[in-house]
Amino acid sequence: MSSIKVPDHLPSPAEDCEQLRKAFQGWGTNEDLIISILAHRNAAQRSLIRNNYAETYGEDLLKELEKELSSDFERIVLLWTLEPADRDAFMVNEATKRLTSNNLVLVEVACTRKSIELFKVRQAYQVRFKRSLEEDVAYHTSGDIRKLLVPLITSLRYEGDEVSKTLAKSEAKILHEKIADKEFNHDEVIRILTTRSKAQLLATLNHYNNDYGNAINKDLKDDPNDEYLKLLRTTIKSLTFPERHFAKILRLAINKLGTDEWALARVVASRAEIDMERIKEEYYRRNSVPLDRAIAKDTSGDYGKMLLELIGHGDA
Amino acid sequence: MSSIKVPDHLPSPAEDCEQLRKAFQGWGTNEDLIISILAHRNAAQRSLIRNNYAETYGEDLLKELEKELSSDFERIVLLWTLEPADRDAFMVNEATKRLTSNNLVLVEVACTRKSIELFKVRQAYQVRFKRSLEEDVAYHTSGDIRKLLVPLITSLRYEGDEVSKTLAKSEAKILHEKIADKEFNHDEVIRILTTRSKAQLLATLNHYNNDYGNAINKDLKDDPNDEYLKLLRTTIKSLTFPERHFAKILRLAINKLGTDEWALARVVASRAEIDMERIKEEYYRRNSVPLDRAIAKDTSGDYGKMLLELIGHGDA
Structure with missing residues (x-):
């Protein structure tokens, strides 16, 4: 909402x-x-x-x-005013550039937009940058991270709600085996996470949880500092529970010493018209502080005012 | 034409x-x-x-x-009557199924259609089969072949004619190094072939030819029976000289003991309205026999008649 x-x-x-x-x-x-x-x-x-x-x-x-x-106020107004697909194209381009590299943004855009919207981002990217998105992502990454990101940002997931229980069971087993063997970058893990529909994946991950006793993301915390594993967890969270993913990004952005204004502006600009009401719920559930109060405390001036109006609480 | x-x-x-x-x-x-x-x-x-x-x-x-x-006549009439994107969706689906598996068809569709058309094939695929194309391709392949096919069929190549000479030179060098080391499945080889625009790739491959003395496809004939290498050569040929690729497919289909009717119908139905006149030229250049005469000799009845009308020579 x-x-x-x-x-x-x-x-x-x-x-x-x-x-x-x-x-x-x-x-x-x-x-x-x-x-x-x-x-x-x-x-x-x-x-x-x-x-x-x-x-x-x-x-x-x-x-x-x-x-x-100027500065943060300029950024949020510009991001907000851009067409959604063009805004995403702009942000994912920043995310592929060396000085502003941010693979999490690539995962987020790839996994939380609808299939057709992700396609429009790829089109807008070409109009704006005269190159393809996958070309830049592949060029600026390597190894396991490229292996995960390229299929994610080129995906056109099926969005129907048909689910195969047999497949859910067999692919939960594959995921569990590979993760138990610490083969986190196995082709089959990547295939399942990057190609299956969200409905099918949810069924598979529920099977995983029921059959093997842990939520998959818990089993993917082998090395908490490993970037590939972090991206894998973000992939799963963004695909299956996007509101909670965004609430977490907001929490980390606000609690940081010196607020992460880019993350804050990104989430507010891209979600205000989509699911911000749900994100606010998830934020409150986890932090016991309403998002508007947290933002009002951490930001100021026109910038803070713009953010608060966008999340629907101009008088916080 | x-x-x-x-x-x-x-x-x-x-x-x-x-x-x-x-x-x-x-x-x-x-x-x-x-x-x-x-x-x-x-x-x-x-x-x-x-x-x-x-x-x-x-x-x-x-x-x-x-x-x-019925039989071959039915197939060509049906293929022809389908909307182009739906026809491709139908053919690539056959190509992912065990009994009719044909990875070359996947490469051909991925590399010879315009970017937006390939996207429409992916949409038509979902409407028809309630799954995504990449999902089925990834599920039915593995190893190097999956590593090549998935980025190919999900690509949205940039179609502008901007070319970076610096990039062409540096990526020609990468390709040459990896091929010289027989690392045909190297991530960088796959990245370059699956993400670069056709114009950029052509410049890179010309650099390869000029700087290292051989056309790349010659250097990719290490083991003539290796399926992955065959697909790599088909990828390059389809991207850079599609008419010659199709002429070759027609030649092999017709010269086979017992004509390969599926390949013949596929090429005629999918190219008649696109570039069949150019394919006929390439066919003649290589075989010294006009395509219509070759088809007339190898086919018969309503089926042969339909093919000949589609390639523009009803009276051959």
Whole structure:
């Protein structure tokens, strides 16, 4: 469920553009006005605003925002204003670059978006970067991590709910055998996790838990500092319980000494319209503090205000 | 260039359906009438005919054809009448099944279709089989062959013509080193062949040829019976010179003791509207016999007639 609040009496895109134009002009920028508009429009509405802005003023709204805003506030406003697939393309590209490398982001995007959305990310990536996503991911990784990431980011998982119990049982057995032998990078482990539908995988992992006594992610904690194992656990969590994955990312971002603003902005911008209400529940369940209060405590200014409006608690 | 001939005065889909209906009725089936219609309609026109048939008679044209026709003639008419993406989905599914397993078909579809078409095949596959293509391919293969096939069939290659010469040189070097060491299944070999754009790959392989004295496929003939190496050569040929690949498949199909009707029907049905004219040129260049004459000699009856009409030589 979406956490953003769209006003009942929605101004037209032309009216929004006029207000935004005003916010950019004169002495200083009117950040409040920008927030009051953009944080309260859904993806389709923001897209109309961008189109209308380009037609009316001959300028790209994103470029204007880039010029007017700065630092963390700039980043969250830009991420939010991008089309969802283009936003993901932008973030996964950062994640493949050396200085901003972040394999967890690749796993997250690959495993929590719907199949068709992941495909649109790959298309947007090509338009923006003139290369394919898998090309960059494969080029910037190697070994086990490449072996896991490339099939994940190229997957088009079947999304029906048909489940084969026989398969669930036999593949739970395969997973258990390989994990017991510490063959975490075995071809069959990767095949099962990267190709099966979420419904089928859930059935398989429940069989694993029932037949062998542990949740699979517990058995994958052999070496807590091993990056490949971490990514494997993130893969499983993102596929089977995305809200809890995101709640955890938020918890780690906020509790860090010096909040991880990139992680915070990433999750808020990409989930506000999707499942933020559920993420807030999971966050509270694990931290006994509401997400809005945690964010209000750790952030400030226009940046904090934008985040809070996006998660639906402007007055926290 | 397409080899089929669509009449200047095209009957309406309704008129075509009426004629087809007539061809199915009465004593015996009028195969000539079926050929004269279906072999002379392009994909969009055939799709309209199927829709119109379903609306008018409440029956699926494909089911009717299945009922009325038999053996090789049935197969070519059905393959031809399917929507291209659905036809490919049908053929790659056969190719993953034990009794009709054919990894070369997987490579061919993955490497000779445009990126967006390959994506549509993956979508059609899910609609038809309630599983993902990569799921079935990964499940039915293992080892090096899986390592090559899964990234191939999930690829969405960038199709722009931008080429990096630096990259072409450095990746040609990587390919040469690994091949010289007989590490044909090296991660880097697979990465380069499965992720780079066709334009980039062509530049890399030309560098390979210029810098190291042999075309890469020559160096990949280490063990002529090794299936993985064969698939690697097919991958390269299909990506860089698809018309020659298809001409070769046709040559092998026709020259076989007992023509390989499946290969013949596959190539004719899938390429007639795409590049059959170029394939015919390549066929003649290598065999000194025109393709139509070769097909006429090796096939007969309605089946042969249908093939010849599709390749544009009804009177051969």
